[in-house]
Amino acid sequence: MISDVDFHAAYLDSILDRYGHAATNLLQILREAQEHHSYIHPDAIDYLIAKLQVPRAKIEGVASFYSFLHLKPHGEYRVLFSDNITDRMLGSVELMQKMCQQLWIEPGKMSEDKLVSIGTTACTGMCDQGPAMLVNGRTITRLTHQRVQEIGQLIRNRTPLENWPADFFRVEDNIRRKGLLLGNTLAPGDALCAALVLGAQNIAEALKTSGLRGRGGAGYSTGLKWEACRNAPGAAKHVICNADEGEPGTFKDRVLLTSHADLVFEGMTLCALAVGAQHGYIYLRGEYQYLLKPLQAALQRRRDAKLLGKNILGHAGFDFDIVIHLGAGAYICGEETALIESMEGKRGVPRNRPPFPVTHGYLQQPTALNNVETFCQAALAIHMGAENYRAIGTPKSTGSKLISVSGDCPRPGIYEYPFGVTVREVLQDCGAVNTRAVQVSGPSGLCIAESEFNRRLGFEDIPTAGALMVFDDSRDMFEVARNFVHFFAHDSCGFCTPCRVGTSMLKQTMDKIAEGHGTKYDLSEMENLDRVLQTSSHCGLGRTACNPVLHTLKRFRPAYESRLKSLDFVPAFDLDGALARARQMTGRDDAGAHIKAEET
Amino acid sequence: MNNTSTFQLDGTDVPFESGQTVMQAALAAGHYIPHLCYHPEFKPHGSCKLCTVKVGGRTAASCTMPAEAGLEIESDIEELNALRRTLVQMLFAEGNHFCPSCEKSGNCMLQALGYDLEVHTAGFRHMYPDRPLDASHPDILLDFNRCILCELCVRASSEVDGKNVFALAGRGITKHLIVNARSGLLNDTNIALTDKAMEVCPVGVILKKRVGFKQPIGERRYDKRPISAQALDDAPRAPSGAKHE
Ligand SMILES: Cc1cc2nc3c(=O)[nH]c(=O)nc-3n(C[C@H](O)[C@H](O)[C@H](O)COP(=O)(O)O)c2cc1C
Ligand code: SF4
Ligand code: SF4
Ligand code: FES
Numbered sequence: 053m054i055s056d057v058d059f060h061a062a063y064l065d066s067i068l069d070r071y072g073h074a075a076t077n078l079l080q081i082l083r084e085a086q087e088h089h090s091y092i093h094p095d096a097i098d099y100l101i102a103k104l105q106v107p108r109a110k111i112e113g114v115a116s117f118y119s120f121l122h123l124k125p126h127g128e129y130r131v132l133f134s135d136n137i138t139d140r141m142l143g144s145v146e147l148m149q150k151m152c153q154q155l156w157i158e159p160g161k162m163s164e165d166k167l168v169s170i171g172t173t174a175c176t177g178m179c180d181q182g183p184a185m186l187v188n189g190r191t192i193t194r195l196t197h198q199r200v201q202e203i204g205q206l207i208r209n210r211t212p213l214e215n216w217p218a219d220f221f222r223v224e225d226n227i228r229r230k231g232l233l234l235g236n237t238l239a240p241g242d243a244l245c246a247a248l249v250l251g252a253q254n255i256a257e258a259l260k261t262s263g264l265r266g267r268g269g270a271g272y273s274t275g276l277k278w279e280a281c282r283n284a285p286g287a288a289k290h291v292i293c294n295a296d297e298g299e300p301g302t303f304k305d306r307v308l309l310t311s312h313a314d315l316v317f318e319g320m321t322l323c324a325l326a327v328g329a330q331h332g333y334i335y336l337r338g339e340y341q342y343l344l345k346p347l348q349a350a351l352q353r354r355r356d357a358k359l360l361g362k363n364i365l366g367h368a369g370f371d372f373d374i375v376i377h378l379g380a381g382a383y384i385c386g387e388e389t390a391l392i393e394s395m396e397g398k399r400g401v402p403r404n405r406p407p408f409p410v411t412h413g414y415l416q417q418p419t420a421l422n423n424v425e426t427f428c429q430a431a432l433a434i435h436m437g438a439e440n441y442r443a444i445g446t447p448k449s450t451g452s453k454l455i456s457v458s459g460d461c462p463r464p465g466i467y468e469y470p471f472g473v474t475v476r477e478v479l480q481d482c483g484a485v486n487t488r489a490v491q492v493s494g495p496s497g498l499c500i501a502e503s504e505f506n507r508r509l510g511f512e513d514i515p516t517a518g519a520l521m522v523f524d525d526s527r528d529m530f531e532v533a534r535n536f537v538h539f540f541a542h543d544s545c546g547f548c549t550p551c552r553v554g555t556s557m558l559k560q561t562m563d564k565i566a567e568g569h570g571t572k573y574d575l576s577e578m579e580n581l582d583r584v585l586q587t588s589s590h591c592g593l594g595r596t597a598c599n600p601v602l603h604t605l606k607r608f609r610p611a612y613e614s615r616l617k618s619l620d621f622v623p624a625f626d627l628d629g630a631l632a633r634a635r636q637m638t639g640r641d642d643a644g645a646h647i648k649a650e651e652t
Numbered sequence: 653m654n655n656t657s658t659f660q661l662d663g664t665d666v667p668f669e670s671g672q673t674v675m676q677a678a679l680a681a682g683h684y685i686p687h688l689c690y691h692p693e694f695k696p697h698g699s700c701k702l703c704t705v706k707v708g709g710r711t712a713a714s715c716t717m718p719a720e721a722g723l724e725i726e727s728d729i730e731e732l733n734a735l736r737r738t739l740v741q742m743l744f745a746e747g748n749h750f751c752p753s754c755e756k757s758g759n760c761m762l763q764a765l766g767y768d769l770e771v772h773t774a775g776f777r778h779m780y781p782d783r784p785l786d787a788s789h790p791d792i793l794l795d796f797n798r799c800i801l802c803e804l805c806v807r808a809s810s811e812v813d814g815k816n817v818f819a820l821a822g823r824g825i826t827k828h829l830i831v832n833a834r835s836g837l838l839n840d841t842n843i844a845l846t847d848k849a850m851e852v853c854p855v856g857v858i859l860k861k862r863v864g865f866k867q868p869i870g871e872r873r874y875d876k877r878p879i880s881a882q883a884l885d886d887a888p889r890a891p892s893g894a895k896h897e
Contacts (some may be wrong), residue, residue, distance in 0.1 A: 094834055109819030109832035114822040382823070399820070404698050406714040450855070546827035548699050553742040556825040557776055577776075584738050587711045588701040 060096040063088040068103055071083035075104045078397030082115055083338075083380055091122040091179035117399040118547075119173060119381030120189065127162045127169035128209045132183040136300045137535040138458045138521060144183035145202045148172070158249050167580070168207050174383055174539055175300035176339045178523070179458035180226045180465045183520060188213060189341050192220045196358035202567055214317075221342065225307045226465030229313045229481060231452040232436075232444065233312070234468045235426055240314045241359050248367065250434065255326035256282055260431060261438035262543035263450035268294055268386075268423030269517035269592075270495065271449075274430055277420060281327040281408040284418035284574045289329035291320050291372075292395070292421040293416065296379055300539060301496035301519030304454035305424040307466050309336075309343050313350045317374060319427025320432060321359065324372040327420050335391050336596045338381050347376060359409070383543035387591050388421045390545065401547045402591040425518070445471035449510035457482045459522035471510040475520075479505065485523045489529055489608070490557040491521040496596035499529070499603035530611040534562045536600035542591060551594030552587045558601065572617045581588035657721035662728050668719035673891050675703055678727075680888030684880045685727050686736055686769065688761055688854060689802035690715040692888055694811065696804055700743075702765070729781075733769060740766050741775035746825070747870025748780060748797035755864045756856030762800060762881035763855075768872040777816075783828070788839035792850070792861045799829050804852040804894075812848035817841045829857070 057207055067084045071077035081100070086092050097111050115121040133139065133148045152170055154158055162169040178184035181193040187203070199220065204218055225235055247255055260275030281289065297305040308316055320332050335344065351374055354360040362371040368628060379385050385394045389403035392414050400443050413419020422430075429451050433441040442450045449471035460462045461484035469478070475490055491503070492498045493516040500507065500514075507513050523532060541559040546552040558581055561574050582598030591597045605612060628647045636647050658665040668677035672695055678685050685719065689700040698716035704712045706726040720775070726732070743762060751757045758882055767770075784871070786794040801820065806829075807818040815839075821830045834838035850858060870876070873882065 085862075098834070107816040107819070107832050108834060109816060109830050112830060113819040113821045117823050167735045192829075379673055404696070406718065414753055446772065485781070541824060544824040546824045549701050549739050556779070557742070557745075580738065584735060588704045588735055590698065590701070590713075607719065
């Protein structure tokens with residue numbers, strides 16, 4: 053009989069070998085260890101402490117940061133319903149209740165027989181084909197009552213995931229409108245050849261001329277970023293592609309990585325040439341794990357075609373390769389410095405800046421980090437020429453933008469427009485009618501009402517990372533905001549006081565209002581919290597976490613006020629509610645076991 | 653190295669050396685900026701945000717902001733003190749702080765800041781988290797109820813003691829302090845009473861057993877003079893101090 057330690061050593065050794073026994077790869081090592089044993093076993097941690105020289109508290113600290121890593125058993129099948137507002141609008145809450153009934157379990161708890169647990173997770177990036185769920189990390193789309201019931205049966209029968217109907221796992225691109233990016237006809241290597249003709253030292257300058265700005269949200273000039281990285285002292289440099297795509301309602305990077313992966317890699321390689329980097333990484337969100345194998349195959353094809361590896365396209369000294377890092381369920385890891393911390397095997401906590409990644413990025417070395425779409429646009433801009441590129445779009449927002457459209461419309465999916473398109477045009481194209489509100493750029497973005505639909509997408513007016521969620525006049529904008537507030541509270545990294553505590557307080561207050569206990573005082577308290585979040589949070593998550601409430605309060609105040617009690621103040625402490633646990637424990641529910649609220 | 657320049661803090665000139673943060677330069681020059689997670693002996697952390705100041709209309713944590721010549725910084729203004737009051741209220745609401753029964757009362761930085769900033773009300777409804785004590789160690793008690801997650805003990809244990817007794821786990825509002833033992837108990841770690849980590853907790857989490865209330869309440873550090881006056885005593889000054897990266 054083999055001992056417990058030997059049992060864990062058997063699978064851990066090969067994982068450790070593959071990751072060079074490097075503590076910087078801790079997150080990847082933990083992820084793979086969990087695939088062997090469904091959770092990270094204490095004995096496995098003992099082994100890792102010895103092999104990596106990392107203290108247990110650090111390993112547990114890292115593992116407990118990420119939603120998809122587990123230090124305790126959670127069932128053979130772990131079902132997570134995507135909990136974006138768009139999933140909810142398609143009935144996910146009811147589907148989850150049904151599944152819990154069918155399998156006799158409570159949400160968030162493991163079944164007695166250790167077979168299954170059911171819970172929720174943040175937006176899985178399938179808003180155009182929701183409701184969606186993850187089962188043991190695998191994406192399942194287009195849930196219906198029938199599909200959920202079939203899944204329940206498959207779980208009961210302990211059918212291995214590999215044998216489930218392939219159609220469950222089908223993910224469509226849903227490309228509805230093509231532009232220069234989605235309609236491109238470049239062959240692998242075309243943009244790189246153009247870049248080599250231009251000369252490595254001229255790429256950043258050309259991008260500055262093209263006016264290209266980052267597509268991940270902040271809109272920083274890509275040319276300036278690459279130039280700073282090129283000029284940063286140090287021989288070892290890195291290129292990182294941010295494929296964390298965690299902003300609820302955004303799924304355009306998913307489509308690019310599915311159908312235009314070569315262009316993404318081409319852009320990264322071009323960046324390596326421009327800044328003098330040797331190492332490339334894609335930080336792929338854990339929810340997109342199903343893309344890992346096809347992406348690895350695509351990388352291999354490029355190596356075989358001399359588009360990656362040593363002496364790329366025969367140019368001596370042009371050495372560059374790309375590896376894929378998988379995330380593990382943490383929206384904050386989309387923030388560039390948190391992403392780098394995560395890549396170094398740590399908790400994904402945003403760093404203090406300065407210094408910035410261009411000089412002190414991955415392993416404190418110069419790093420050029422961009423969004424998936426930015427790399428594609430850079431390749432296109434270099435290929436078509438900076439002047440041609442800047443002719444598209446608007447003066448301060450050049451080129452095109454992919455928009456992920458979801459919510460109340462008959463044709464959700466990916467729409468590509470030159471910057472400057474109005475919200476109304478997008479709504480017309482996707483067939484939306486009776487639209488009450490549009491959430492641009494996800495919960496951290498902007499919520500607008502009908503009177504503003506002529507506003508334009510672009511850095512001059514409404515900047516966007518690409519999400520556009522549509523709400524028709526049947527929707528309650530208070531519930532939309534409440535869903536977003538829950539999201540931020542769930543995904544705050546917890547580093548700084550205002551965001552860690554403030555997002556939770558916002559959530560409590562929104563729940564209190566939803567339960568009918570809200571007062572005017574609560575609205576002013578939220579406005580105070582919003583100010584604190586905005587002025588003192590450490591990173592963009594906290595600074596934008598107040599937007600959903602601020603924006604909907606401004607435009608849809610009646611949705612809040614209709615829920616308020618007329619009183620100015622109601623204590624949040626519910627005396628009768630506090631006895632619920634005692635009632636449950638004693639099995640009582642008679643009148644004597646309740647405290648009657650005083651009539652007011 | 654000593655190319656001293658100055659920035660302005662609330663209208664007065666503050667000299668600094670290159671490499672200093674706004675906080676380090678201000679304290680060294682005798683100007684107090686409220687702070688909680690900053691400690692002169694450790695690398696700035698930047699998490700509590702009590703030290704938030706205004707620079708050219710924008711806000712930033714002064715403990716992590718590099719000093720630069722010509723900056724015009726506002727700190728002691730009502731807008732920022734109101735923000736600091738709210739942050740203190742948030743920290744009180746997040747944990748379970750019953751000052752009258754706390755051994756750290758009078759020596760606690762959170763309490764002292766509360767007094768100094770004139771935080772007169774609870775402000776928020778309290779969260780009453782469930783945080784069990786760890787009394788496993790014969791000489792040391794951990795009362796997690798009061799932890800404000802400043803990571804000073806984490807930093808002290810790893811940077812000074814070379815031990816990593818403490819670490820943070822979880823995320824968001826569930827973030828919490830853990831100790832380095834499979835059992836999760838302090839008694840199974842290699843902590844020692846002489847560790848730096850025993851000294852740095854600004855609140856009453858890491859306590860020595862059997863010395864409780866030896867020093868009577870009323871005669872403790874912040875009972876005598878407000879924290880704003882005493883923080884300056886701790887700050888390193890030239891020529892003996894100023895040895896910061
Ligand atoms: C909380 C938070 C989440 C973010 N998530 C993403 C993301 O998923 N993808 C992304 O490209 N950028 C994200 N960003 C922006 C990045 O920090 C960074 O600005 C961007 O990746 C830079 O690339 P770009 O210049 O090409 O836009 C996020 C920022 C914050 C504050
Ligand atoms: S703002 Fe929120 S997510 Fe950002 S560092 Fe602070 S706690 Fe973490
Ligand atoms: S125990 Fe004390 S020193 Fe450690 S993180 Fe908590 S409050 Fe800070
Ligand atoms: S003292 Fe600056 S953030 Fe805590």
